[in-house]
Amino acid sequence: MFRYVVRRILLIVPTVLVILLLTFWLQSLAPGDQIEAQLSLEGESNHMARSNYLDSYQTLQKERGLDLPLFFFGVQPSYFPDTLHRIIPKQKKVLLTSLLRQTKDWVKVSTYESSLQSLISQYRGGERDSKKVSIELSKIEQAKSLSDIKARSKNLKKIVDDSNVENEELNQFFVQVESLQTGSVFSYPVLQWHGWSNQFNRWLGRLFNKEENVSLQDGSPVIEKIGKALKWTISMSVITLVLVAILSLMLGYFKAFYRYRWFDKVSSTVLYVLLAVPTFWFASLMVIFFTTPEYGAWTDIFPSIGIKPSFVARSFLSELKDNAGQLILPIICMTIMSVSYLTIQLRSDIIDTLSKPYMLMARAKGLSDKQVLRQHALPNALLTFMTILTGYIPAIFTGSVIIEVIFNIPGIGRLLLSAVQEADWPVVFTIVIIISSATMVGYLVGDILLVKLFPKTRDSLGLENVSN
């Protein structure tokens, strides 16, 4: 057993690594430019003095390590230059990369880009005609494809021809735009080694550093936020799990005891129907009908939803006690959803066991129906029940996102949802990593518990391989 546990713990390490890689990859695909967002928060906008803006952009980028290559190594097309990741800001990098993919010619793209930039700075802040030119130039800068660039530069040419703006550089620029063609170079992948100074490495180092891994929304440490949210989620799910275990055990037992009688039949139908009721519908109905006096005074059973905000620092337990009334309804909803499945399972397992030959034996030696059920059928039928129940252990950490949203409970699910909606990436991906790791530990604990309770399940864990 000990060797099995050690082996499982050792297996967690590569799994966590895969999850880290997966989340980092997802994060690198995240839309938006976090440096630009940060700068605009600090009041520096793209339209102010351009060189100043780019300077502060670069400083902040360096500070966050976002100017580094993404990973230890990378594969890119052969026509890419190896300094592409240094282009700032991110929006320009994306546009240029796309143009480069289309033309497959870095020399032409870079000369085009540099002359465009020099023209833009030349015409900035001009009057009349040069203002028009400036506007057209920035439109070209925003173009998303080759044909777009060409169409927009034709517009510019028309304006230039109509007005008396004469500039050799502009003419050169038009020639350069003309020379940009859709490329059809044969390309091959080039493997690049970037070394240890890369974004993944920095990100890993920052992930568990309380000061550096902060929320983009309010600058508070992510770990603290998650800790606060987990308290609510865990306390709710533990209560739910205990309730589920007790209720379904009782219900399943009584259903088997009164099998094929009206109690069994009616409750079977009810449970089967409940199984298909979507959690969020059930919870919404509860909120709509049982928290307001709208539909008659007797339906106003439960207090209004939502956790009372606490403005003074106090212990979590006293907060929990204060909000106990608000937690009743969500816990009822979560419990009912799991109880129906477990009870149906337990009942059918007990009835299966009852048809075994040793049950006939037990009856033959004169045991009463109650004795047969309690002493022989129930203990033997508990295996599947406990397997499913221990399978719920990891869910302690995830809780139910939808229940938390509906009942306004500041748990982990609602934190994740709001972080997703506010594009708060550090919070989103730290939650995914921490909860996944906790889930793995939860599965391990569940499996160990199951083996301790039912030694015959050792085989299903592959323990026989360990012993030899």
Place this chain on the structure above:
Amino acid sequence: MAVLLKDKRLIIAVVTVVVIILIGMLSGVIAHDEGLIPFGPDQVSKEAIPYSVPGTSEMSDGGSLRKHILGTDQLGRDVMSRLIHGISIAMKVGILSSMISLIIALLLGGLSGYLGDRTHKMNLLQLFLLILGALLIYYYASELAFFENDRGEYVKSYTTYGIILGLGLLVLTYISRLNLISGLKEFWVPWDTIVVKLLEVFRSIPRLFLLLAIFSIITVPSVASVIWVIGFIRWPNLTRIIRAEIMAQKQDNYVKNAEILGLSSMTIFLRHVLPNVYRPIIVLTALNMGTAILIESSLSFLHIGLPIGEVSWGRMLSDARQYIPAWWLAIGPGILIFITILCFNTIGDRLSYHFKVNKQGL
């Protein structure tokens, strides 16, 4: 078959699903200006009052009286019409995403269940070629898939991307069977272990959390992205069961007979094993469709995934929470989701009873 036809619950469930799908397909005919339900899904008529009670009537332009059978929502749109138009999204997501997860599950489940750890031998050269081939196919698929769309953006076409990757998979299968130099040291390829470890990794990431993380990086919401993501998220559950089924089939005598006859493992798998696992596949697909619809409506309930203009039951339910006295907003979509899922569950349960399929863990 005769047994199936006698099962009342199964028949009722199948008929209900078929009727719902038919109504969904005819939603454009049934619910529009002059249809049976005289309102379009997004139609905000002049007289429409937000939150009007079921049964409220209003005069149409032609002078006839039109009735809001299920009342109106916060913008004065007819709830009944929106319910009917919501069917198509739910069914699209349910059917198509189930197909996607089923294809992934058959590929991986077949690989791990049929080949196992000790069937497929490979030498180092083949392994090298396989990895190199996979990298090259991935690279050229992403290179060739770019095109300029009509909005003047140079973007990746995911259809082309998928087709190239699919063709690449066939090429890879061919490469893995190619034996260029004989006499190299061969080793077993532990396909089963690889897939099982992959399943374990995915099991440890909570499903809804992964969904939220994936949808947070999708900038342009679309129905297709919802279908793909839900299809992708569901593969581990299906793979686990299909793997077990195929493993069980492999122990059967007919596989050994075919092996003795000298059929190639590919032929045995495609011609003999796959047709024999149709029962669990049908059961799983039925159950999975219900789950996919549930996931879609949960996501829409959280305002995630679908584009804003789409009519979805989940989103209608979340609108109901804005104004508690409007109970009719919560009842309609809830009952429809409930009935759809109940029917799919019943079909799956009854079929698994008749076919004797173990559906534990789905």
